[in-house]
Amino acid sequence: EPEVTQTPSHQVTQMGQEVILRCVPISNHLYFYWYRQILGQKVEFLVSFYNNEISEKSEIFDDQFSVERPDGSNFTLKIRSTKLEDSAMYFCASTGTGGNSPLHFGNGTRLTVT
Amino acid sequence: AQSVTQLGSHVSVSEGALVLLRCNYSSSVPPYLFWYVQYPNQGLQLLLKYTSAATLVKGINGFEAEFKKSETSFHLTKPSAHMSDAAEYFCAVSLNDYKLSFGAGTTVTVRA
Numbered sequence: 530e531p532e533v534t535q536t537p538s539h540q541v542t543q544m545g546q547e548v549i550l551r552c553v554p555i556s557n558h559l560y561f562y563w564y565r566q567i568l569g570q571k572v573e574f575l576v577s578f579y580n581n582e583i584s585e586k587s588e589i590f591d592d593q594f595s596v597e598r599p600d601g602s603n604f605t606l607k608i609r610s611t612k613l614e615d616s617a618m619y620f621c622a623s624t625g626t627g628g629n630s631p632l633h634f635g636n637g638t639r640l641t642v643t
Numbered sequence: 644a645q646s647v648t649q650l651g652s653h654v655s656v657s658e659g660a661l662v663l664l665r666c667n668y669s670s671s672v673p674p675y676l677f678w679y680v681q682y683p684n685q686g687l688q689l690l691l692k693y694t695s696a697a698t699l700v701k702g703i704n705g706f707e708a709e710f711k712k713s714e715t716s717f718h719l720t721k722p723s724a725h726m727s728d729a730a731e732y733f734c735a736v737s738l739n740d741y742k743l744s745f746g747a748g749t750t751v752t753v754r755a
Contacts, residue, residue: 572745634686
């Protein structure tokens, strides 16, 4: 079965550094999402992306965050200047048609900011 | 805004026993409701989804959930637990298919 793949599985970075988390959604999917889960807290919606633009974002997704689909296969989340509180598990997800189509999640990237 | 509350952060059951995970939701309009499972070092996998077609929803791996509007509940059950059911389970609510609000999760351990 096709999978959403995320790399790396674990990323350690220093506070203030830029980090890019990478995702390869399922190949025929059109809608892409990022969620995150801070340790011990709930999984939270960050952003949805369709047709090369953000379709919706949460209040968490401030100017430090950006998303991009640089080519036909990758979907990236960039954090410009990481803070300690950005440490979390970041999940990428994708769906096919958007309507009545379940989210397919990747295995996540654990980001640790030191 | 929509939200869910999962009652019990940890549930321990014996192999072969009933699994019951509780979820209550809050929504101003009829919501979509979901149960996801997360195995160690893996992503979130959809178990089942309620979209108002039927109140009893059957999912994968023998799980099912019943939507009860009067109780604002969407509890997940499995008649007979298997060792492979050990995982973390998340209830989620949404007004669409993608912007989900997740519960805090319930970790299930299965005793031999």
